[in-house]
Amino acid sequence: MPIRIAVDAMGxxxxxxxxxxxxxxxxxEYNIAIQLVGDEVQIKNELAKxxxxxxxxxxxHTDEVIEMGESPAKALRAKKxxxxxxxxxxxxxxxxxxxxxxxxxGAAMAASLFGLGRLPGIKRPxxxxxxxxxxxxxxLLDGGANSDCEPEMLLEFAIxxxxxxxxxxxxxxxxxxxxxxxxxxxxxxxxxxxxxxxLNAKKEIINFIGNVEGRDTFTGDVQVVVCDxxxxxxxxxxxxxALKMVTKLIKQEFMSSPLNMLIGLISKxxxxxxxxxxxxxxxxxxxxxxxxGVSVISHGSSNAYAIKNAIRVAKEAVEKNVNEKIVxxxxxxxxxxx
Amino acid sequence: MPIRIAVDAMGxxxxxxxxxxxxxxxxxEYNIAIQLVGDEVQIKNELAKxxxxxxxxxxxHTDEVIEMGESPAKALRAKKxxxxxxxxxxxxxxxxxxxxxxxxxGAAMAASLFGLGRLPGIKRPxxxxxxxxxxxxxxLLDGGANSDCEPEMLLEFAIxxxxxxxxxxxxxxxxxxxxxxxxxxxxxxxxxxxxxxxLNAKKEIINFIGNVEGRDTFTGDVQVVVCDxxxxxxxxxxxxxALKMVTKLIKQEFMSSPLNMLIGLISKxxxxxxxxxxxxxxxxxxxxxxxxGVSVISHGSSNAYAIKNAIRVAKEAVEKNVNEKIVxxxxxxxxxxx
Numbered sequence: 252m253p254i255r256i257a258v259d260a261m262g263x264x265x266x267x268x269x270x271x272x273x274x275x276x277x278x279x280e281y282n283i284a285i286q287l288v289g290d291e292v293q294i295k296n297e298l299a300k301x302x303x304x305x306x307x308x309x310x311x312h313t314d315e316v317i318e319m320g321e322s323p324a325k326a327l328r329a330k331k332x333x334x335x336x337x338x339x340x341x342x343x344x345x346x347x348x349x350x351x352x353x354x355x356x357g358a359a360m361a362a363s364l365f366g367l368g369r370l371p372g373i374k375r376p377x378x379x380x381x382x383x384x385x386x387x388x389x390x391l392l393d394g395g396a397n398s399d400c401e402p403e404m405l406l407e408f409a410i411x412x413x414x415x416x417x418x419x420x421x422x423x424x425x426x427x428x429x430x431x432x433x434x435x436x437x438x439x440x441x442x443x444x445x446x447x448x449x450l451n452a453k454k455e456i457i458n459f460i461g462n463v464e465g466r467d468t469f470t471g472d473v474q475v476v477v478c479d480x481x482x483x484x485x486x487x488x489x490x491x492x493a494l495k496m497v498t499k500l501i502k503q504e505f506m507s508s509p510l511n512m513l514i515g516l517i518s519k520x521x522x523x524x525x526x527x528x529x530x531x532x533x534x535x536x537x538x539x540x541x542x543x544g545v546s547v548i549s550h551g552s553s554n555a556y557a558i559k560n561a562i563r564v565a566k567e568a569v570e571k572n573v574n575e576k577i578v579x580x581x582x583x584x585x586x587x588x589x
Numbered sequence: 590m591p592i593r594i595a596v597d598a599m600g601x602x603x604x605x606x607x608x609x610x611x612x613x614x615x616x617x618e619y620n621i622a623i624q625l626v627g628d629e630v631q632i633k634n635e636l637a638k639x640x641x642x643x644x645x646x647x648x649x650h651t652d653e654v655i656e657m658g659e660s661p662a663k664a665l666r667a668k669k670x671x672x673x674x675x676x677x678x679x680x681x682x683x684x685x686x687x688x689x690x691x692x693x694x695g696a697a698m699a700a701s702l703f704g705l706g707r708l709p710g711i712k713r714p715x716x717x718x719x720x721x722x723x724x725x726x727x728x729l730l731d732g733g734a735n736s737d738c739e740p741e742m743l744l745e746f747a748i749x750x751x752x753x754x755x756x757x758x759x760x761x762x763x764x765x766x767x768x769x770x771x772x773x774x775x776x777x778x779x780x781x782x783x784x785x786x787x788l789n790a791k792k793e794i795i796n797f798i799g800n801v802e803g804r805d806t807f808t809g810d811v812q813v814v815v816c817d818x819x820x821x822x823x824x825x826x827x828x829x830x831a832l833k834m835v836t837k838l839i840k841q842e843f844m845s846s847p848l849n850m851l852i853g854l855i856s857k858x859x860x861x862x863x864x865x866x867x868x869x870x871x872x873x874x875x876x877x878x879x880x881x882g883v884s885v886i887s888h889g890s891s892n893a894y895a896i897k898n899a900i901r902v903a904k905e906a907v908e909k910n911v912n913e914k915i916v917x918x919x920x921x922x923x924x925x926x927x
Binding site: 320383384385395398399430432435439440441443464465466467468469470479480481482484485486487488489490491492493494495496497499500501503504505507511514515517518520521522524525528529 | 658721737779806826828829833839845853856866
C-alpha cells in the first residue's frame, strides 16, 4: 500500500485550484495516494484539468469550510464536518497516513490536536518550521502554536526539534540553541533565564549549546533553535519581511534606469539561483509535532508548488516514523532524570 | 556656541581608531565641537593622522575602560573613571550637549541612566532604533533596554517613539503599531493582549493603529513599532541576520562561475544603490530615550562612518529638543486621563 496523504482541498488563499494542482503533482512525483477533502464538484472540476490516469486520488466530500477569519475554537464546535476536521479524521481513523492543510493555522492546529491527541509524554504540540540559512536549512520551533510558554515546554520542543533535524533535515547530531538576546549564560528575560537552566540540565541528551541570537538563525551553525511561539512567529515574519524588502529594493533598483534594466536582464539567472536557496515554497510547510499523527501546516498563500512540497514533508515524516522516534527520545530523556 | 558632543573614544571594536576618525569627520561636516573621552596619548596619536585645523576637539583623559564582556553594574561600581562614565558626566555637568558611545550597550545604558537620570514622568528609558524599510526609515522601540516589560511601559515607548519619528525621522503624524503575531484585536500572548488595551485607551493621543506583525516592520506603512526589549532585540538581530544571509548568498552566487563573476562586476553599481537604502551604518546609532540628556548608543562594530552618523543623530536630537518635547507630550497624555 502506498502512503496516503489527506489534503484539505478547501484551505488556503488559492483553494481549491492550487491545492488540487499541487496534490496531483505530488501524487505523480512521489508515487503516493492522495485523499482530497472538500467540495466534490469543485474538486472534480479542478481534477479534470490534469492527467490523473493511474493516480490514486480519492475525494471525501463536505461543503463546510472554516474561513481564515473565524475563531478556531468556535468554528470547530459549529462545523463538525469542516474540511479540516474531516482531513484530520481521515488520519485519526487510519484511512490516511498524514495530512496537509493550508487554511487557518489556528483551526488546523486545534483540529489536529483534538482529532489526533497528543503523543505520550508530550504536553504541548509545537509548530516546527524549516528556515533557510547560508548553509543547510535548520529547524525553528515553536513557530506559533504556543504564544505563552513555560520553560519546561522548551525542553519538549528541543527533543522534537532534534528528531526533526535528524530525520527530515539529515543532521547526524544537531545542535540545539535557545533564542536569546545575548550569548552569555545569565542573559535574557526572566523566561529565557529560567529556560536556559531547564535545557542546560539536559545538555548532553539534547546537545544544548546555549543561547543564540536572532542572527544565528541564518548561519546554519546551530540546527535547532527553540523559543516560545510568540518569539518564533515574530522571527518567521521578520525574516520574511526583511527578505521581501530586499527583493523589492532590488527590483526597484533594476527598474530605476534603462541601463539598470539591462543589467537586471543579464543578472536574472544569478537571482533565480539565490531565490532557490531561500525558497520558502520549497520548504512547503511546518510540521505540527507532538500530535499522534503527521500533520503539516502550510502557509495560507501556498501555491501548487508549496503544496506539493508540503505533501513531500508529510510523506517523509510518515516514512521516517518521526512520531515514534520522538516518543523514544522523550522516554530516554525522562529516564535520565530518575 | 556650537553644539558639543562627548564621544567615548575607547568604546567599540575599532576604538579608538575609527571613533576618532568619525569624530573628526563629524566635527568638520556638521560644524560642531567634539569632546573625546579616553586615553589622551592614544587619542592624540589618532588625531595626528588628520587635518584638525580650525576644529574644536577637546580631550578628557582617563585610562579606565569598560570592556565588552564585563557586567555593566559591577564595572560601573568598580571603574568610577571609565571612559563611558566620564562621557556621560560631560553631559550631566553641562559641558557637552549630548553623547555618543559604541562600547558595551549595557554599560552605556546604565551609565546614562545613573549619570543623567530620567525625564520627569518617564519610568523606563528605552532604546529607540531606526529601521530601514522599502520607503522611509521607521522607529522600533524597545531595541533592548528592558527585556521584561509591563504593558504600561509600552505607552511610554509609544510617546517617545512618536516624538522621535516626528522630530528626527520627519513624519507629521506617525502611526504607532504594537508588535504582535496577528493583526486582529485579541491576538497575541498575555503581554500583548494586555498592552493592546493600554495603548488602545490612548488611541487618539498616540495615533495607535493596532497590532502589526514582523513583516510590517519593513513596509514603512507603520512608523513607530513598539514591543518589549526582548522582542525588539530579537527583531533587530533577525533582520540583520536575514540581510547578511542574502548578501552572502548573492556574493556566493556571483563567485560561482566566471560568467556570474562578470555579471557581478556589471551589476555592482546597482547593488551599491540598494546597500545605501538599507545601510545600518548610515543610521549611526540608537537614541536612548527617557533620560535627561541626549545619549546615542552605537553598534559595537561601528566604523568611522557609523560614528559620524551617530554624532549627527545626537546633534539633531539636541537641536530639535527631543527630550523637552517628550516631556510635553507625556504631560499632555496624562492630562487626558484626569
